[in-house]
Amino acid sequence: MVSCLKNPHSKETRQSLLTFQAVTSLTDGQPTVGEIGTWVFNQESIMRTLVEMIIIDELPFRFEEGIGFRRFIAIACPRFIVSSSQSPRKLFARVGLRDVFSVTVDNASSNDTAMGFLKKKLVSWGSSTVREKYLHMRCIAHILNLVVQDGLKDCDSSVKKVREVVRYVRNSPARLKKFKDLADWLSIEQRSSLCLDVPTRWNSTYLMLQSALTYQKVFESLESDCSFKSNLGNSIPDFMDWKSVGSLVQLLKCFYDMTIRISDSLYVTSNTFFTGISDLYCLVKGMVEVGGAVGVMGKNMKTKFEKYWGDVEKMNLMIFFANILDPRDKLEYMPTQFNHMYGEEKGKPFYDKVVAALAELFDDYSTSASSTVSSVPSVPVSVQATSASSVSVGKPQHFLKSQIKKQRLESGGKKQTELDMYLSEGIVEEEEYFDILGWWKINSARFPVLSKLARDVLAIPISTVAS
Template sequence: MAIAEMIICDELPFRIVEAQGFRKVCRSLEPRFQVPSRTTAARDCIKLFKMEKEKLRQIFKTVGRVSLTNDTWTSIQNLNYMCLTAHFIDSNWKLHKRILNFCMIPNHKGETIGKCVDSCLQDWGIDKIFTVIVDNASSNDVAIEYLRKFVGGHLFEGKYIHIRCCAHIMNLIVNDGLRDCDDSITRVRNAVRYVRSSPARMEKFKKCIEKEKIDCTKLVCLDVSTRWNSTYLMLEVAETYKKPFLRLEKDDDSFVRYCRSVNLGPPNSNNWERVRVLIKFLKIFYDATVRLSGSLYVTSNAYFQELCGIQSHLSKMSQSNDAVLKCMAENMKIKYDKYWGSIEKTNLMIFIAVVLDPRCKFSLLHFWFKKIYGGNLVEEMIAIVKHLMMDIYWEYSIVYGSSSGVSYSEPPSSVDPTMVDSDSQQSFWIEYEQEIIESNLMNKSEIDQYLEHGCEARAPNFDILDW
């Protein structure tokens, strides 16, 4: 099986086992070893896959609920694909990510996607779904509705199962704003396309970099116009080479002709200043996308915090003296409000994740609701979240059992010494106090006890699962 593992881990073709060099290495390590054929290697890979799949299937029987992310796309060969990924926490409080299915699908219709997901879940024996994260396509709304109807085991009949992909919505928001800076972005894009179009042009550009004594090893990269984060990275690197591009305009007439041939000239000083401001403006969106796209650490508790930061950023930029920035921010704010502008438009599970972060609990929601909705509606909003939180708690209590077993250090005795005349009296009052303490704890759920304690201090490397 070691060869099968090597083929899978290193993504090698099956024919590697028949390569002359590979066989020579095997003979040098152990002359008696019989190198398998490519057919045997392929058979071993399938056997290993089935073994690992069965192990994972057994794990799914022991874990709690599973969250899913589902992505669909069309390749350049015009083939439709779907990738379904499971995210779950094991009994040791470790986060796991596993790709359950990567397959071709006939089309992107919602019912087709829903049926494929349902079939995959049945194959893995997964019957406890918590949430499904999908992008904002209308077909995904149909797919989620299909899962609500035909896949069992949901909390509250799947009312909160649907979570829209934050990165995808961020993409829609930023793309709306970038339309107002199309001229400067297009000029820089044309300049980058020119120097990337041939080795000779790249060599000329490198000479300009040397003359300007720019100490940067990054190479300019062309963006994908529909992916704003690639546009951000293109602008970030290109702005570093502002002076070399201006020098190239003076030294290379063909560069100027090329840029003018597409109805715009090379980027001028005003364009570069606009790009510099734009990079600073977009950085918060890029950083938030990177943080929320992580799969090796918990991000659900950070979702709302990132939304708060973005909303605050857009509100501030909407008051900017820069007319272009102000217009960008206002357009992006409209799109932001469309998806996240009110509590009714946001999946309440996002707020539950915030409360279950011991650094925030209800304090962050209190602060933010007051800032957005004003003092009159804060308690109403908090009550909605609290009500859902208790509903979830009682749902889990039914399945897993309820206990108030939260340990605390024993409080000092509050018995008045003047009331104690003898050892027997002291013993009586101590027993009485203990009874009161235990009675109070028994009347409080674990949630109540958790919320009564203050928030944890914010630490740079805080691990919420380890806590």
């Protein structure tokens, strides 16, 4: 009866179907060459894949309820039951959140409330109160974007003129074709197309100015065109405007490269956060000292910089821990960097606070590690004088040493921890391509507890999925 095609329940059988299965995983969004195989409908398996898609593509839970998605599923896999968004959420709940180390989000005020709630939840589930201090990580790239954006909010007339001529050329297909033909005639290699910026995204302004500078000679040649001159009038940039834009592009390139460097997803970036912040401070300080239009930009940036990174008390100290746990840096440069950024009066207390907080976090990891290892009861050494065969040999020297250690600790002596040993060793010579996680893996036998802490700290992402 189950195999009968006229049986209404026969569609529920797990009969295999022919399909092309991927030989390897998807690469660059393109499916690889497949080989023929069999496929069996599985509601739960498809639901799990849907959850993976929501995570990878950073989609909202309500995506499953969309009309477009339901129409697509009705054609692609009619047997799949599209439920409400509660199903993916229940599947997420199975994963659990008890081992969350940090959550990186942007600087929206609603995230502060959400992180406060999550901290209380994790503590109630038994998470360490010490570690929960560092749960909320503000996105470094987002703050950098805000800093530079404040500097560009009062763009000078040169930037506005370049924006106008770019808009004029791009607004007409005929003008754009004429522009490209003129670029060919002037033998200008067209590495990038002419692009228009989005005022709220400073990096797009940088890319617009950079591409416009490539075609500076083309724009200058267009000045002889009557329609070009009549339509733009005083909005046409002159030699001094192009020079000003060129200087600005060189400056913005530093910020752009910094953003790319700390936003990469193919290698660890958390150990570079403090270096990036320090570099940003030097750039902003230099802009303020230059004066003029650049100085005004620098002052705006400095104000925003100090709002987020002007006080260590308001920062997540993981930024500094990750730098210390980089064996190429440790504590070699940090005191000088603190004094340079915050002055000697504030720099020294800030530095001491960071070192003390790292020691506290290491002690928390040590306590967790020791609690997982069952303690071995000590066996007292007993010596009986009745006969030689009845003497319990044991380890008298080991027992004696342990007693001496105990007395030394009670008298004020301090045992050297893994953290002390790590910091007392010299720094690793600078390497261009340094596998920091690989280094900690190799040295995990020497620093078992510290290596666990390092892997957790260094794995902090630059950003996370926004709900």
